[in-house]
Amino acid sequence: MIVVMKPKFTKDQMEAAIRVMEAGGVKVMVSQGSETTILGAEGNAAGIDREKLAQLPGVERVMRVSEPYKLANRKYHPDDTVINLPNGAAVGGKRLAVFAGPCSVESRDQIVSVAKRVRDAGACALRGGAFKPRTSPYAFQGMGTDGIRLLCEARAETGLPVVSEILSTEDLDLFEEHVDVIQIGARNMQNFDLLKHMGQVSKPILLKRGLSSTIEEWLMSAEYIMAAGNHRVILCERGIRTFETFTRNTLDLSAVLAVKRQSHLPVVVDPSHACGQAWMVERMALAAAAAGADGLIIEVHNDPEHALCDGQQSLTPDQFDQLMAKLRPVAACVGREV
Ligand code: PEP
Ligand code: MN
Numbered sequence: 551m552i553v554v555m556k557p558k559f560t561k562d563q564m565e566a567a568i569r570v571m572e573a574g575g576v577k578v579m580v581s582q583g584s585e586t587t588i589l590g591a592e593g594n595a596a597g598i599d600r601e602k603l604a605q606l607p608g609v610e611r612v613m614r615v616s617e618p619y620k621l622a623n624r625k626y627h628p629d630d631t632v633i634n635l636p637n638g639a640a641v642g643g644k645r646l647a648v649f650a651g652p653c654s655v656e657s658r659d660q661i662v663s664v665a666k667r668v669r670d671a672g673a674c675a676l677r678g679g680a681f682k683p684r685t686s687p688y689a690f691q692g693m694g695t696d697g698i699r700l701l702c703e704a705r706a707e708t709g710l711p712v713v714s715e716i717l718s719t720e721d722l723d724l725f726e727e728h729v730d731v732i733q734i735g736a737r738n739m740q741n742f743d744l745l746k747h748m749g750q751v752s753k754p755i756l757l758k759r760g761l762s763s764t765i766e767e768w769l770m771s772a773e774y775i776m777a778a779g780n781h782r783v784i785l786c787e788r789g790i791r792t793f794e795t796f797t798r799n800t801l802d803l804s805a806v807l808a809v810k811r812q813s814h815l816p817v818v819v820d821p822s823h824a825c826g827q828a829w830m831v832e833r834m835a836l837a838a839a840a841a842g843a844d845g846l847i848i849e850v851h852n853d854p855e856h857a858l859c860d861g862q863q864s865l866t867p868d869q870f871d872q873l874m875a876k877l878r879p880v881a882a883c884v885g886r887e888v
Contacts, residue, residue: 551613552591553588555567555588567609568791570598570603571591575597576598581629590620590623618770618773619813619834645674652664653849654692655808663852664702669708669710671870672888673870675713676704680715681712695881696724713731714732715733716833746774749780753768755780761790784815786819787820787843801838818843819846836873839877850865
């Protein structure tokens, strides 16, 4: 349940409304938006005296909220959430946030050279996996802690914040200390223990949509992180499993619109993992920007043919330059910048 306050309410009126809500046994979340102030009930709102609340002088409306997510719900928090990165970039603002880099960190030369190229092309953060969730136990599993160390070196050389996937709570301290945005991969979207731990870290979380997850399940996973204390969640649409096998996954661009309607959290799109083929990435990236995504995650490798992971879907730095050039006019069409 939420309470929408009148445009001009007094502090006393708001406190009176909060008292009635708290008497009903809920915690109250105050969201002071640019146009409206909303009081959101956290917990079971059944015990709240709605009649009494609706009649209070500063109260405009009392509304039931049918969705099970509250903190992630736009009804509770009408304004877009903007998540700041350490280099002054932001996710969710007017400027599109483009994260780029290889699927996996492979060597110092590789990560530093790709980092320089994507920074020069306009990326605002460097992606690179160090702990890889591979389908086969025989496939390259990532460089682990050494990979994180190399990401730090690439950050020191370029100034780009780094984004990397965590697989286990055993690595929490390592990520908290060295990684700027912690990625929860599609395969772990419903690893609820890991999600709860993400509520305890001080870094933004990039939450990928699960392989076969509904939008509501995805938002409920964001809710886990937020309910545990971390409200800085970036959602990432990366394609879902369908009957189609031509593409690696099916990019659900309508999910961008759905999520932005239902939630205030920023949404980015990963066309690389969605399509699985480099030649499709540019067009789908442009389509994502046109659909209103707040940013993109693009796999870029200096030598895709010899990449240890996901080479077939990786752009070369030159192809990434071209993508960024084409992105500018598309972004401008939808009122965004690159
Ligand atoms: C990745 O970003 O490298 C990755 C493994 O992505 P996903 O979890 O979306 O498959
Ligand atoms: Mn990958």
